[in-house]
Amino acid sequence: MSHYKERTEKNCLNCGTEVAGHYCQQCGQENIIARESFWSLLTHFVYDITHFDSKFFGTMSQLLTKPGKLSLEYIQGKRNSQLNPIRMYVFTSAFFFIIFFTMYNAENIGKSDSDKKKEKLESLKLARDVVQEKPLLSANEVERETAQRVLAGLEKDIQTIEKEISDKKIADSIRSEKGQEILDTLEKEGIKVPGDLKIDQEDQGLNINMSTDSSNDAFSSSNYESLEAYRRMQEALPKDKKDSWIKKIFVTKIIAASETGKLKGERAYLQSFLNNLFHSFPKMLFASLPLFAWFLQLLYGRRKDLFYSDHAIFTIHTYCATFIFLLGSFALGALQDYTEWGIINLLQVIITIAVYLYLYKGMRRFYGESRKKTLLKFILLNILSFFMMMVLLVIFTAISAAQAINPGH
Structure with a gap:
C-alpha cells in the first residue's frame, strides 16, 4: 500500500x-x-529503504540456507516476497567486485616476495636520488636539515632491503646443487664463507652524491619525481612548511605519473595487460552466465516443462550465492593476515567445498531428480564449465593484449 x-x-x-x-x-x-512535501518524500524514502531491507535479508537468508528453493518458487510465480533475480545479481556482483578489487591489486599478480622487495628498493633509491639532488640542495635551511634526516632514513631502509635481497641470493645459491658443492669444497679446505658475502656488487653501492651546488629558492614540491621522497619530506618538515591537504592530492597525482614512467619503463606494457585482464573478470563471469544456463538446458533437455529462462533464474541465484560464499572466504583471509590462526585455512577449504555442495543441493531441489542422476549431471556441468572458462580466458586475454597495445581504443 x-x-x-x-x-x-x-x-x-x-x-x-x-x-x-x-x-x-x-x-x-x-x-x-x-x-509532495519534503516530509512526505522523506517518510516514503525511509519506508522504501526498510521495505527493501526486509525483502533483501529475507531473500538472502532463503538463498543461502535452501539451495534451489528460491529459484523453484520464482518460476512457480511466488515473486512478490523476494528480490528480482536481475537486481539481486547486479547488487551482489557489484558489491563482490568492489571488495575484490579493493583487497587484490593487479600489480601484485605473479610477483614473488623477491620481486616486491626489488621494486621497493628501486622506489627507495629513486626517493634517495630525488632528496639528494633537490631538497638537500635547497637554499632554505629548514628544508636542507629535513632532507638530511630523510636521507638518513632512506639510506637505512635501502641497506636493510639490500641485505635481505643479498641474503636471499646467498641462501638460494647455497641450496642449489652447484652451490652446495662449492660450499663443501670450501669447508674441506678450511675456508669459512662470510655471512655478509655480496652476490651482486653493482647492486650494493649507494652512490651518495653530496654535491654542494644549491638552487636559490626552496625546492618546489611539484617537481618531486618520487612519492616516497615526497611523503618522507612532508612527514619530517615542520608543520608550517608542509603542503596543504589539497595541494598534496594534486602533487601526489603528478608525482605518481612521473614515478611510474621512471620505475616501470619496459614493464608498462605487461602491467597494462595484466591490469586489463584483471578487470575483465566481471565481464568474463557475466559472459559465462548465459552459457552456464545453456549447459543446464542441455543436461535437462528432456524436461519440457522448463524453459531456458528457468535455467537462467537458477544460474543467477547460484552465482549470487557463490559471490556471497567467496566474500566470506575473503573476510577469513583478511582475518588470517591479522591473527595467523591456522584454523582459518581449514574454514576456507570448507567454504570452497560448500560452493560445490551448494550447487549439487540446488540442482537436486530445483530439478527434483534422483541423487545418482543429479551427481552425474553435476560432474558433467563442472567439466563443461571448466572448458567454458578456459575458452573465455583465452578470448579475454586476447582482448586485454589488444587493449594494452592500443590503450586509447
Whole structure:
C-alpha cells in the first residue's frame, strides 16, 4: 500500500484514462498527488529503504540456507516476497567486485616476495636520488636539515632491503646443487664463507652524491619525481612548511605519473595487460552466465516443462550465492593476515567445498531428480564449465593484449 496521498480527481496523470480505483487500469500508474512535501518524500524514502531491507535479508537468508528453493518458487510465480533475480545479481556482483578489487591489486599478480622487495628498493633509491639532488640542495635551511634526516632514513631502509635481497641470493645459491658443492669444497679446505658475502656488487653501492651546488629558492614540491621522497619530506618538515591537504592530492597525482614512467619503463606494457585482464573478470563471469544456463538446458533437455529462462533464474541465484560464499572466504583471509590462526585455512577449504555442495543441493531441489542422476549431471556441468572458462580466458586475454597495445581504443 502506498504512503503517498491519493488524488481526489479520477483522471490518470500519465495517460488520461478515467481511473476506477487507486491504480490506473490502463497503464498501472498510481493515482497520487504529483507534488509532495519534503516530509512526505522523506517518510516514503525511509519506508522504501526498510521495505527493501526486509525483502533483501529475507531473500538472502532463503538463498543461502535452501539451495534451489528460491529459484523453484520464482518460476512457480511466488515473486512478490523476494528480490528480482536481475537486481539481486547486479547488487551482489557489484558489491563482490568492489571488495575484490579493493583487497587484490593487479600489480601484485605473479610477483614473488623477491620481486616486491626489488621494486621497493628501486622506489627507495629513486626517493634517495630525488632528496639528494633537490631538497638537500635547497637554499632554505629548514628544508636542507629535513632532507638530511630523510636521507638518513632512506639510506637505512635501502641497506636493510639490500641485505635481505643479498641474503636471499646467498641462501638460494647455497641450496642449489652447484652451490652446495662449492660450499663443501670450501669447508674441506678450511675456508669459512662470510655471512655478509655480496652476490651482486653493482647492486650494493649507494652512490651518495653530496654535491654542494644549491638552487636559490626552496625546492618546489611539484617537481618531486618520487612519492616516497615526497611523503618522507612532508612527514619530517615542520608543520608550517608542509603542503596543504589539497595541494598534496594534486602533487601526489603528478608525482605518481612521473614515478611510474621512471620505475616501470619496459614493464608498462605487461602491467597494462595484466591490469586489463584483471578487470575483465566481471565481464568474463557475466559472459559465462548465459552459457552456464545453456549447459543446464542441455543436461535437462528432456524436461519440457522448463524453459531456458528457468535455467537462467537458477544460474543467477547460484552465482549470487557463490559471490556471497567467496566474500566470506575473503573476510577469513583478511582475518588470517591479522591473527595467523591456522584454523582459518581449514574454514576456507570448507567454504570452497560448500560452493560445490551448494550447487549439487540446488540442482537436486530445483530439478527434483534422483541423487545418482543429479551427481552425474553435476560432474558433467563442472567439466563443461571448466572448458567454458578456459575458452573465455583465452578470448579475454586476447582482448586485454589488444587493449594494452592500443590503450586509447
